[in-house]
Amino acid sequence: MQILKTIRIIRQMMSLTREQGKTIGLVPTMGALHEGHLSLIAKAKNECDVVVVSIFVNPTQFGAGEDFDRYPRDFEKDRLLLERSEVDYLFYPSTEEIYPVGEMIEFKLPSDLLDWGCAKSRPGHFEGVVRVCAKLFNIITPHKVYFGQKDYQQAVIVKSLISDLDFGIEMKICPTVREVDGLAMSSRNRGLSREGREKAKMIYKALQARDSSILDGLDVEYWEERDGVLLIAVKIDGVRLIDNIVL
DSSP: OEEEOOHHHHHHHHHHHHHTTOOEEEEEEOSOOOHHHHHHHHHHHHHOSEEEEEEOOOGGGOOTTSSTTTSOOOHHHHHHHHHHTTOSEEEOOOHHHHOOSSSOOOOOOOGGGTSSGGGGTSTTHHHHHHHHHHHHHHHHOOSEEEEEGGGHHHHHHHHHHHHHTTOOOEEEEEOOOBOTTSOBOOGGGGGOOHHHHHHHTHHHHHHHHTOGGGGTTSEEEEEEEETTEEEEEEEETTEEEEEEEEO
């Protein structure tokens, strides 16, 4: 696996890959990798000639008071997991590499993408997501890109981005990977206490039962249905957990 840290070098490598007629699969991540990420990588490897994983904790998608500074980072563990998964390239840029200037072009998303789910309580979050995705898509020029169903609203918005800006990328939305007790795998799960972890397993049980009363006593941010998908966000131990289930 080659670790590339600059836009100039990865563009050169991706240009060469395309000239060779090979297909490129991209798995964008913020690191703190787990089995959910590895399942995306496995699917990309099965479908593409070359797999690129990006690790970049994107500051523009975190609002004031959110957990940007506390977001888990473990580069050496991530590197070992990616090597074992036989990833071809790891794109690991600095913040200065991705955002070299202070003022950036702003994205304005349509209201029908923002009047539900996480967008209602995280203003500016998805604008930051599409900004970094647009940059990664332009830098890496993948043929296919892989996201998880757990981040359902993100997947919907990124799919709209790809379509609206004519990136010509095939988007793959892959099933949520869960712990044995049903908790959706997430990098943020690391922030849960033992007691909090016990509470968190009730999220999937409530979704399966279609019964929000199972979560009585917990800090439920939202419980809502959108286009045949039941979505939830809960805060436990100050950790914000999201999940969903297709009805």
